[in-house]
Amino acid sequence: KQEVTQIPAALSVPEGENLVLNCSFTDSAIYNLQWFRQDPGKGLTSLLLIQSSQREQTSGRLNASLDKSSGRSTLYIAASQPGDSATYLCAVRPRTGANSKLTFGKGITLSVRP
Amino acid sequence: DAGITQSPRYKITETGRQVTLMCHQTWSHSYMFWYRQDLGHGLRLIYYSAAADITDKGEVPDGYVVSRSKTENFPLTLESATRSQTSVYFCASSGPRSNYGYTFGSGTRLTVV
Numbered sequence: 618k619q620e621v622t623q624i625p626a627a628l629s630v631p632e633g634e635n636l637v638l639n640c641s642f643t644d645s646a647i648y649n650l651q652w653f654r655q656d657p658g659k660g661l662t663s664l665l666l667i668q669s670s671q672r673e674q675t676s677g678r679l680n681a682s683l684d685k686s687s688g689r690s691t692l693y694i695a696a697s698q699p700g701d702s703a704t705y706l707c708a709v710r711p712r713t714g715a716n717s718k719l720t721f722g723k724g725i726t727l728s729v730r731p
Numbered sequence: 732d733a734g735i736t737q738s739p740r741y742k743i744t745e746t747g748r749q750v751t752l753m754c755h756q757t758w759s760h761s762y763m764f765w766y767r768q769d770l771g772h773g774l775r776l777i778y779y780s781a782a783a784d785i786t787d788k789g790e791v792p793d794g795y796v797v798s799r800s801k802t803e804n805f806p807l808t809l810e811s812a813t814r815s816q817t818s819v820y821f822c823a824s825s826g827p828r829s830n831y832g833y834t835f836g837s838g839t840r841l842t843v844v
Contacts, residue, residue: 666832
């Protein structure tokens with residue numbers, strides 16, 4: 618059974634810092650991995666989608682990498698801002714079994730201090 | 732507008748009542764999903780659908796019913812609401828191929844009193 622882990626559960630950093638959010642998964646047989654952002658009381662917004670054949674994806678100050686062999690993904694946020702404060706979730710789409718169903722991590726709650 | 736919309740945004744209901752949460756998407760995505768999100772449990776899949784008239788149970792289906800007579804709609808019904816079903820409910824959709832990502836609705840906050 619696929620398990621997705623995000624550690625730590627919460628992170629507080631000063632504004633301007635470059636930071637890395639980690640995501641690990643137990644089964645490397647995946648189609649893709651997706652990073653989401655969730656603001657308090659809001660829905661999930663897709664940030665980046667990395668296909669299994671890709672190593673990374675970039676969008677603005679965000680860069681996500683994927684290493685299937687080690688079961689890891691990182692979300693790099695450059696020059697963090699208070700507006701980046703939110704919960705960040707990663708999710709993997711498996712190749713085996715019911716491959717339409719994502720498995721989610723529990724998220725990392727990021728606070729960027731002014 | 733194109734997208735995925737959920738209604739109502741907020742709902743308060745009494746124990747034992749039937750309540751239906753609506754989800755509508757305009758992309759003709761094949762897959763649709765219902766999740767609930769609770770503190771300490773994260774996102775849990777309730778039901779999903781691969782196409783019209785095809786539905787299947789997720790991780791926590793008890794007490795819920797779904798239907799999908801049209802591709803664009805995927806309503807979730809709580810047959811007899813219980814306090815344990817107080818939660819935030821999210822609908823999501825995804826295209827037909829496995830390289831598609833998910834898109835989520837804004838959620839319905841349901842309180843059962």
